Every structure is written in structure tokens, then in C-alpha cells.
Amino acid sequence: MTTTPATAVRDLSLPTEPGRADTPVLPATVTAVTSPAASIRRLTLSSPAFRDLVLTGPDEYLGLLMPEPGRAVPPVDPTGTNLRAAVNALPAPDRPLLRWYSVRNLRRDTVAPDGSPTGEIDVDVLVHGDSGPGSRWALRARPGRRCAVSPAGGIWCRASTRQLLVADPTAVPALRSILEFTRDHHPAELADLHVVVLASGPADLEPGLRDEWEGSVGTLATVTGATVTEQAREVTTLLSGWAAAGHPATGAGYAWVCGEQGLCKDVRRVLVDTWGLAGADVRWVTYWILGRERP
Incomplete structure (x- = not known):
């Protein structure tokens, strides 16, 4: 909290x-x-x-x-x-x-x-x-x-009530703060937030995420993979499947996508090419780059 x-x-x-x-x-x-x-x-x-x-x-x-x-x-x-x-x-x-x-x-x-x-x-x-x-x-x-x-x-905004939030472990602290802010000041909007969290396992995540938020947000999906490459493959498969099934998240007007650069690019590509979101409505930010140390 x-x-x-x-x-x-x-x-x-x-x-x-x-x-x-x-x-x-x-x-x-x-x-x-x-x-x-x-x-x-x-x-x-x-x-x-x-x-x-x-x-x-x-x-x-x-x-x-x-x-x-x-x-x-x-x-x-x-x-x-x-x-x-x-x-x-x-x-x-x-x-x-x-x-x-x-x-x-x-x-x-x-x-x-x-x-x-x-x-x-x-x-x-x-x-x-x-x-x-x-x-x-x-x-x-x-x-x-x-x-x-x-x-x-900050990076996030309330540009659209229905939103998709995607975070790898480096971005989960920011994600949790967004959820807490929404709960405290705009609680009626929690049900329109669809959340995807990526991790290699429980060691990467502060405990309590699912217990605290699963019944409040519209969707809470966790994607696991031993490597960033596996996580990227799994999350793009998940998001493409949501599009095919007409999942409520695909009606989002805004997406916040933060984490490893290649992973963010892959997610953005699905959101623009498959979901039909405008590129300007996908706010993606590189927190780190696989295989490259920040200057």
C-alpha cells in the first residue's frame, strides 16, 4: 500500500x-x-x-x-x-x-x-x-x-478511462503506484484498467500484487518466462489472443508499456498492428536494454 x-x-x-x-x-x-x-x-x-x-x-x-x-x-x-x-x-x-x-x-x-x-x-x-x-x-x-x-x-496520464498497462519487473514499482493512485482518487476507473505483468518468477515481484488487485482491476495477467525473449513471445501471443477473442482490454484508448526496450517494441507492434491503437496512444518507455549497459 x-x-x-x-x-x-x-x-x-x-x-x-x-x-x-x-x-x-x-x-x-x-x-x-x-x-x-x-x-x-x-x-x-x-x-x-x-x-x-x-x-x-x-x-x-x-x-x-x-x-x-x-x-x-x-x-x-x-x-x-x-x-x-x-x-x-x-x-x-x-x-x-x-x-x-x-x-x-x-x-x-x-x-x-x-x-x-x-x-x-x-x-x-x-x-x-x-x-x-x-x-x-x-x-x-x-x-x-x-x-x-x-x-x-511522470509518464502516465488518464488520457482514456479504459487502459492497458504492461510492465516488466523494473516497471512494476511504477505500475503499483499508478494502481494505488487510481484506487485512492478515481476508484471507479480501476475496473477499466487491464494489467499485464511480466517476470521470470516470484523473486522479481513484491508479494501481494495478485491478492491486492485481482478483484479490483479489469484484468490482471502475469506472464512468466526464463528470459526476456521468452517473456516477449508470451506477451505478444497473449495480446494477439485477446484481440482474436474480443477481450475488453482491446477497447482501450491508451496503453502504458514500460520495461526492456525490445519487449516494449514488440508489445507496441501488436497494439498498433493488431489492436488498431494509434501509435500516439501507446506510451512506451525503455527502462533498460538487454545486453547493453546504460551510459
């Missing part, structure tokens, strides 16, 4: 895709590290600046700047909203790792160990061993580790 207060979301109607005009860089400290599932590392980050943070949407993502142990994040002054360019302009020894993650929870009114008021953000990092710099940093993170976050913006 989300702990993000309603007042932390700028627009509760979200008729269009939200956006953020600025790119603040907020120093933070790791205060807790937990594992909701075997392959999920949840980092709780604390900063007084989070008390005033306003999200643009429920699936807001942020840049997590992760310095080497014992180092703080140096001052970063992004020009416009180009955080990557600002980080790359730093001297190599001072340059933190930058990766992007969804805001899983935002608590704007908490208390720091010293008794001072602060705010907290939870970030879920999918880890499969030392499979990438972000995973390595998350696996080694301990309370007291310094970092910084830069809120970037």
Missing part, C-alpha cells in the same frame, strides 16, 4: 502526461535497506528536502546519483533538464554513477534519528547479482551511505 500522501501529487486529475520544468538535485542519505523479494533491493532515502517535494504523477521517476563509498555527491547544476550532461561534465574522480528509478513511496513527514523533521523516499532496485553498476551499488548500500536524487517527472 502506498504511503505517498495525496498532497504530494501536483495534479489529481492528470488529463495529460505530467512534466517537470526544473531538475533539482537533492542530497540524501540511505537510512534503511530491505528486500521485499529475493531480487528486489529497497533503498529508503532520507532528506529534509523531501518534505517539500511534489510529484508530477504517481509513476514519477528520479535520477539516483550514487557516489563511491566515503564520497559525497559534488554540486551538480544541470542546464535545463539535462542531468546526464551535468554529471558527465564533472571531473572523472568526482563523477557519481547515475541511474533512473521509480519513486515507490514518498513520506513527507517523518523524523530523522536525531529527532529533526525529514522526508523519505523508497526506491526499488531489481538486482540479479552484480549485473550492473546500479545493482552493485544497491547491494553494497548500507544506512549512512550518501547519495542524491533528482526528480524527473
